[in-house]
Every structure is written in structure tokens, then in C-alpha cells.
Amino acid sequence: MEGEKIVSEERKERRFSRTWLIAGLVIVLLLVYQIPMPYYYSQPGDAVGLNEFITVEDGTGEEGEFYLTTIRQSQANLILYAWSFLSPYRVLTPEEAVRMEGETDDDYHNRQLHAMQQSQHAATIAAYEAAGAEVHENGVLVTQFVDGMGAEEELESGDVITAVEGETIGNIDELNESLAEKEAGDYAQLSVNREGSAMELDVEMVEFPEEMNHANEPTVGLGIEFPVNQREFEPDVTMETGDIGGPSAGLMFALEMYNQLVEEDLTYGLNIAGTGSIDEEGNVGRIGGVGQKVVAADNAGIDVFFAPQDTGLSDTSDYEMAVEAAADIDTSMAIVPVLELQDAVEYLEDEG
Structure with a gap:
């Protein structure tokens, strides 16, 4: 009887040790899986x-x-990093080649x-x-704004600009051409369609932030970011x-x-x-x-x-x-x- 009891205790200890070993391995794998690396897979x-x-x-x-x-x-x-070496079609790309500086996952x-x-x-x-x-050009859709510029104060996301100073514009190029002679402090009279209602708005032209200035591009503007040509298709x-x-x-x-x-x-x-x-x-x-x-x-x-x-x-x-x-x-x-x-x-x- 004593011998059987000792064997039983040893089995319990082995099962206990095996359980902890498995649990430890699972924890290690989870930790390894969660550790990010400076790459995209x-x-x-x-x-x-x-x-x-x-x-x-x-x-x-x-x-x-x-x-x-x-x-x-x-x-x-670490797991995906190792996995990538098993096929030329599993690729690692440096993080900075994928995301812009300071850009979050949501961004x-x-x-x-x-x-x-x-x-x-x-x-x-x-x-x-x-x-x-048939493609009909109906103006420029306002999407986002540059902080601190004139458009942010007068326009709303979803507005469609249809004319400048009474002259009809159909697309972004025509909008830029109509504003080309204006300087910082000038105002542009915009005809805008807002949720089906027509309105006239005066929007101040402001200098773009320094980081947005590029060669051969205007240094002043309304401050609309990512405008979209508004078109209808038939x-x-x-x-x-x-x-x-x-x-x-x-x-x-x-x-x-x-x-x-x-x-x-x-x-x-x-x-x-x-x-x-x-x-x-x-x-x-x-x-x-x-x-x-x-x-x-x-x-x-x-x-x-x-x-x-x-x-x-x-x-x-x-x-x-x-x-x-x-x-x-x-x-x-x-x-x-x-x-x-x-x-x-x-x-x-x-x-x-």
C-alpha cells in the first residue's frame, strides 16, 4: 500500500509539473506574439x-x-519575423517605409x-x-481643412464649391486657376451648395503653413485639404x-x-x-x-x-x-x- 501511495504521489507531481510547463510555454508564446517589431509583415x-x-x-x-x-x-x-524567412512571398518591410513619421495605426x-x-x-x-x-463636372467637394486657414471658419465638410466670383468652376484645376491671382488677406467669394441649399460665402486667403509649401505650388489658399472633384455619371x-x-x-x-x-x-x-x-x-x-x-x-x-x-x-x-x-x-x-x-x-x- 505504501508503495502504491508513493507512485500515486509521483504521478500527481509529474502531472502538476507538466501542467505548469504547458502553462509557462503558453504564456511565453503569448508574450512573444505580443512583442512588436519595427517591421510590417x-x-x-x-x-x-x-x-x-x-x-x-x-x-x-x-x-x-x-x-x-x-x-x-x-x-x-517575433513569430511572423521568423515565418517570413520560409518563403520569398512573406515579406518584411521597415516600419518607416509604411507609415509616415508620427502616423498612428488609425491615421x-x-x-x-x-x-x-x-x-x-x-x-x-x-x-x-x-x-x-457621360461625365458631368459639378464643382469641388470640400472634405477636410488645414488648421487656422480661412476655409475652416466658413465652409463645412460636404460643401460643394460651384463658382468663384460668380464664374462657374467644374473641377479642382478650375478652382485653383480662379484663385491664382489672390494674395494673403484677400477674400474669395464662393458659391456653395450645402445639403441642397445655395449660399454665397466670403473666405479669406491665408498663407499655407511652412511645412505645406512646395516648389511650383501656391503659397496662399483657402485651406481645403484633399478636395475632390464632384462629378455625376450617366x-x-x-x-x-x-x-x-x-x-x-x-x-x-x-x-x-x-x-x-x-x-x-x-x-x-x-x-x-x-x-x-x-x-x-x-x-x-x-x-x-x-x-x-x-x-x-x-x-x-x-x-x-x-x-x-x-x-x-x-x-x-x-x-x-x-x-x-x-x-x-x-x-x-x-x-x-x-x-x-x-x-x-x-x-x-x-x-x-
């Missing part, structure tokens, strides 16, 4: 179909589908959402112009992309809208993805993470992947990096270079 994300997010009124249907591609990104910890998130909104707006204009649909279009941020889906947004605007279905039953920013003229710009997006597209069974051929900031284009990634993962997906929206349209027309 990213890996291939998803290919997201655009047909359910973009709707052109009375738009045509499509047999295939256009997709945007994403990367998954988060603040690196960064909002900046990415703003970039997405600008991308959507430019993509809409490019698509409608290419398809021959037929109407709606976009609901949730929390996806950044400008890199511009090309694919434009292709989806263009395809709904024209009679011919450019997909011809294919699944088509890609990446690249876009401006109002339809020019396609380079982005980051193109290799990771090729992997994401391949994982989703994509047939065609468009990549920017722009070499403005580097000797190597996104297209060349996409081709390299495609060869590395041995995909059968076609990698197609584009410099502008029309390049993608013509490729799909020829394939059809």
Missing part, C-alpha cells in the same frame, strides 16, 4: 471578385469575372481608405471616358468595397465598370485579375507587392493577370517582377503588361 492575400461590389445602372452581365488582388499585412512580431488606415476612394473616383472617370459614357454607378484600402485596385475597378458599360463582354468566360493604380486619363501606375498578388491570383485559379509596365520609379517594372514570380511558382496564368486602360481592353478584345 505581408503575405499573399485573396482575389476578390468585383461584380458584386460594383454596379452600373442597367449594366451588361458577364460570363467571367474581374478580380482585384490583395496582400495581407500586419505589424510584425495609416484612414490614409489607405482615402487612397482607395481617390482610386475609385479616377477609375470611374477613366472607364466612363473610354466607354463614351448611367449611375455604385461601389461598395468595405475596408479594402490603397490605390492598387484602380485598373481592375476601371475594367469592371467599362465592361458593364459596353455591350460586348470582355471576359469571354475568363477570370481576370491584375493590379495597378490609375489616373483620370487611364494611365496605369506601379504598385507594391506584385509578386504576392501573382501568388494570390494563381491560388484563386485566375486565367489572366494584368501588371503595370511603368518604370518611372525603377529600372524594373511591376510586369517584369510579375513574370518572375509567375515563373517561380510555375503558373499557367497569362501575365500581360499594361501602360494604360486601353492596353487591357485591346488585349481582351483580341483574345475574344
